[in-house]
Amino acid sequence: QLQLVESGGGLVQPGGSLRLSCAASGFSLDYYTIGWFRQAPGKEREGVSCSSRSGSSTVYADSVKGRLTISRDNAKNTVYLQMNSLKPEDTAVYYCAGDRLTTTQAMCARVGSYYWGQGTQVTVSS
Numbered sequence: 001q002l003q004l005v006e007s008g009g010g011l012v013q014p015g016g017s018l019r020l021s022c023a024a025s026g027f028s029l030d031y032y033t034i035g036w037f038r039q040a041p042g043k044e045r046e047g048v049s050c051s052s053r054s055g056s057s058t059v060y061a062d063s064v065k066g067r068l069t070i071s072r073d074n075a076k077n078t079v080y081l082q083m084n085s086l087k088p089e090d091t092a093v094y095y096c097a098g099d100r101l102t103t104t105q106a107m108c109a110r111v112g113s114y115y116w117g118q119g120t121q122v123t124v125s126s
Contacts, residue, residue, distance in 0.1 A: 001026050001027075001115070002024060002025075002026045002027045002032065002098050002115040003024065003025045003026045003115070004022055004023070004024055004096050004097070004098060004115060004116065004117035005022070005023045005025075005117055005118070006020060006021065006022050006094065006095065006096050006117045006118065006119060006120040007020070007021050007023070007120060008020040008021050008120060009094060009120030009121045009122045009123075010121075010122070010123070011123045011125065012086055012122070012123070012124055013124070013125070013126050014086060014087060014088060014124055014125075014126055015085060015086065016086050016124070017082070017083060017084045017085075017086065018083045018086065018122060019080055019081070019082050019083065020036070020080065020081040020083065020094055020096075020120060020122070021078055021079070021080055022034070022036075022078065022079040022080070022081075022096035022117060023077065023078050024077045024078065024079070024098065025077065028074065028077065029053075029072065029074050029077050029078075029079065029098070030053060030074050031053065031100055032053060032098040032099060032100055032115075033050060033051070033052060033053060033098070033099050033100070033102050033103065033104055033107050034050065034051050034070075034072060034079045034096060034097070034098050035047055035048075035049065035050035035051070035096065035097045035098075035099075035104075035107045035108055035114070036048045036049045036050070036068075036070060036079075036081045036094060036095070036096055036097075037094070037095045037096075037097060037111065038090075038092035038093065038094045038095070038122075039092055039093050039095070039119075040089075040091060040092040043092075044111070045095070045111045046061065046111075047059075047061060047107065047108030047109065047110075047111070048060070048061050048064055048068065048081070048094070048108070049061065049064065049068055049069075049070040049081065049108065050070070050104040050105075050107045050108040051070045051071075051072055051079065051104060052103075052104050055071065055072045055074075057104050058070055058104065059104045059105055059108050061108070063089075064090075067083065067084050067085045067086070068081060068082065068083050068084070069081070069082040069084075070082075079096060081094070081096075083122070086122075086124045087124060088124045088125060089124075090122060090124050091122060091123050091124050091125070092121075092122060093119040093120065093121050093122075094119060094120050094121075094122050095116055095117055095118075095119045096116075096117045097114035097115060097116050097117070098114060098115040099112065099114040099115065102114075
């Protein structure tokens with residue numbers, strides 16, 4: 001069973017940067033589409049960015065395009081989310097998820113029965 005552990009969250013000022021990591025164990029990430037999702041207080045969980053197995057295909061939510069970048073190092077079995085120019089509305093718990101069957105577009109479009117990490121809190125505030 002795929003297990004995912006996120007890290008790298010924290011408190012950052014508006015305009016600042018963070019890099020989230022998602023370390024996988026149990027199976028090689030080579031076989032999984034991976035996505036980053038987030039859930040703000042009182043809101044539904046939403047897809048932020050997703051990556052194909054090779055990393056050659058990525059998708060982003062409109063709200064984060066140009067500011068967040070997903071990448072993966074399959075040799076290290078780790079996926080990253082580089083977050084730049086952060087805004088208060090980026091405040092949320094960020095989760096990574098994995099799935100063997102879905103495409104990048106489909107994965108980010110819905111919150112499905114994926115393998116999930118426990119989440120890491122990102123707070124953007126002055």
